[in-house]
Amino acid sequence: MRYRSQLLLLGVLFFHLSIGFSQKTYLLKPARVFDGIAIHEGWWVLVQEEKIVRVGPSTDFKNLSNTSLETIDLKGCTLLPGLIEGHSHLFLHPYNETPWDDQVLREARSLRTARATLHAKLTLKAGFTTVRDLGTEGAEFDDVGLKQAINQGIVPGPRMLIATKALIATGSYAPKGFSPDIEVPQGAEEADGHDKLIQAVRRQIGKGADVVKIYADYRWGLMGEARPTFLVDEIKLIVETARSSGRPTIAHAGSTEGMRRAIMGGCETLEHGDAGTPEIFKLMQEKGVALCPTLAAGDAVSQYRGWKKGVEPEPERIKNKRLTFKQALDAGVIICFGGDVGVFAHGDNAREMEMMVEYGMKPLEVLKSATSTNARVFHLAQLGQIQPSFLADLVAVEGHPDQQISDIRRVKMVMKNGIIFKE
Missing domain, CATH: 2.30.40.10 (Urease, subunit C, domain 1)
Incomplete structure (x- = not known):
C-alpha cells in the first residue's frame, strides 16, 4: 500500500x-x-x-x-x-486511420475517451485554449466528463463548449449498409416531431450541452446526395426550446435547401456550407448568421480518397469550395474559424487558418476570425x-x-x- x-x-x-x-x-x-x-x-x-x-x-x-x-x-x-477552435470533434481521429463507421461501431467508448484526452492536450499545446466540440459521434455524453476533467485540472486541455450527442432526423445519419432488421448504434440522437424534439433538446441540455447542434441535411437522398432532414417548423421548435435556456442552435448544413431551412429556422452558425449560393449567402448576411466553412476537412477527405494535392488538378469538390467561400466573403458573411478537426489530426488545427488565407482571406482577418469573431459569435464574453x-x-x-x-x-x-x- x-x-x-x-x-x-x-x-x-x-x-x-x-x-x-x-x-x-x-x-x-x-x-x-x-x-x-x-x-x-x-x-x-x-x-x-x-x-x-x-x-x-x-x-x-x-x-x-x-x-x-x-x-x-x-x-x-x-x-x-488564446485561439478558439470553432468546430472540433475530440472523440474522432483521422478517417485515413479508422473510417467513421468503424469508430462508431467498433471502438470502445473507453478507448475513444482515452484518445480524446490526448487530443485535448495536443489542441492546447498548439495554442487553442477554447474549442467548440460539436458532437461526440456515437460516444454518447462522454464529452461532459472530459470537460469536467479539464476544468478540474485532472487532464490538460482547452476549455470546452460541448454539443453532446447532437440531433438528427430519424434514418438520416446512422452507419449505413446493414440489414433493415438490425438496429445499429447512432452517430447522434434521433428525434422528430413536436414532443420528441422538445424532449431531446431538453435532455441534451440537462446532460450538459452548451450548444444544440442539428443536422439540417445529410447524404440520405435517393442517389446518396445531401438532402434536407428537419422541416423549417421543426428547426424553429428546436431553436426556441434551446433559446429558452439561453443556448444557441447551430446546424450542419451543406446543401442549398438545408442551409436555407437552417437560416430561416433561427440557427446562429452554419457548418460547412458547401452548396451555398450568392442568394443564400446574402440571406445569411442579412440575418447575421455566421459560416464555419471547414475548408481543411474537405481538403483532407479528398486526399484520403486519392487526390495528390499539389501534383494533380483540384477535384470539383475543392474547386467548388473555393468558389463558395469567395462568394461568402463577397457577401460579407461572418466567417468563423473552425476546421472540423478530428477528420484530420488534432493539434494540426492551424491547417484551417492556412487554407482560409489560401482561399482568399487576409492573414489579419483570419486571426480575428479565430479570436474576437469566434468569441463574439459563440457568446464568450471574456475571451478573444x-x-x-x-x-x-x-x-x-x-x-x-x-x-x-x-x-x-x-x-x-x-x-x-x-x-x-x-x-
Missing part, C-alpha cells in the same frame, strides 16, 4: 511537471501584441492570477513593484489571445481579446502571423486562465 501511494504521488508530480503550470503575476514582454483586432508594436501585457490587468506600450510598465512578479521575455514573438479584465488566455508565437499565417504554428508559450502550459 505504501509503495502504491508513493507511485501515485510520483505520478501526480510528473503530471504537474510535464505541463509546467503555475499561476501568479506575469509581465509578458513580446515584440508585438495582436489584441484580437489590431497589431500593436512594442506593447506588453500584465497578468495577475487568471485575469489580464494591464495592456499597452512598454513605457506604461515602469516602476512595477510587485515582488512576486515574474517577467517572461518573448523576443521576436507576437502575443495573441487582450484587454483588462479579460481572462488570461494567451498564446505567443515566433514571427508575424498577421503577415505569414504559417507562423501561427511556431508556438512559444500557451497560457490558459493565467496558467502557463509548456513542455
Whole structure:
C-alpha cells in the first residue's frame, strides 16, 4: 500500500511537471501584441492570477513593484489571445486511420475517451485554449466528463463548449449498409416531431450541452446526395426550446435547401456550407448568421480518397469550395474559424487558418476570425481579446502571423486562465 501511494504521488508530480503550470503575476514582454483586432508594436501585457490587468506600450510598465512578479521575455514573438477552435470533434481521429463507421461501431467508448484526452492536450499545446466540440459521434455524453476533467485540472486541455450527442432526423445519419432488421448504434440522437424534439433538446441540455447542434441535411437522398432532414417548423421548435435556456442552435448544413431551412429556422452558425449560393449567402448576411466553412476537412477527405494535392488538378469538390467561400466573403458573411478537426489530426488545427488565407482571406482577418469573431459569435464574453479584465488566455508565437499565417504554428508559450502550459 505504501509503495502504491508513493507511485501515485510520483505520478501526480510528473503530471504537474510535464505541463509546467503555475499561476501568479506575469509581465509578458513580446515584440508585438495582436489584441484580437489590431497589431500593436512594442506593447506588453500584465497578468495577475487568471485575469489580464494591464495592456499597452512598454513605457506604461515602469516602476512595477510587485515582488512576486515574474517577467517572461518573448523576443521576436507576437502575443495573441488564446485561439478558439470553432468546430472540433475530440472523440474522432483521422478517417485515413479508422473510417467513421468503424469508430462508431467498433471502438470502445473507453478507448475513444482515452484518445480524446490526448487530443485535448495536443489542441492546447498548439495554442487553442477554447474549442467548440460539436458532437461526440456515437460516444454518447462522454464529452461532459472530459470537460469536467479539464476544468478540474485532472487532464490538460482547452476549455470546452460541448454539443453532446447532437440531433438528427430519424434514418438520416446512422452507419449505413446493414440489414433493415438490425438496429445499429447512432452517430447522434434521433428525434422528430413536436414532443420528441422538445424532449431531446431538453435532455441534451440537462446532460450538459452548451450548444444544440442539428443536422439540417445529410447524404440520405435517393442517389446518396445531401438532402434536407428537419422541416423549417421543426428547426424553429428546436431553436426556441434551446433559446429558452439561453443556448444557441447551430446546424450542419451543406446543401442549398438545408442551409436555407437552417437560416430561416433561427440557427446562429452554419457548418460547412458547401452548396451555398450568392442568394443564400446574402440571406445569411442579412440575418447575421455566421459560416464555419471547414475548408481543411474537405481538403483532407479528398486526399484520403486519392487526390495528390499539389501534383494533380483540384477535384470539383475543392474547386467548388473555393468558389463558395469567395462568394461568402463577397457577401460579407461572418466567417468563423473552425476546421472540423478530428477528420484530420488534432493539434494540426492551424491547417484551417492556412487554407482560409489560401482561399482568399487576409492573414489579419483570419486571426480575428479565430479570436474576437469566434468569441463574439459563440457568446464568450471574456475571451478573444487582450484587454483588462479579460481572462488570461494567451498564446505567443515566433514571427508575424498577421503577415505569414504559417507562423501561427511556431508556438512559444500557451497560457490558459493565467496558467502557463509548456513542455
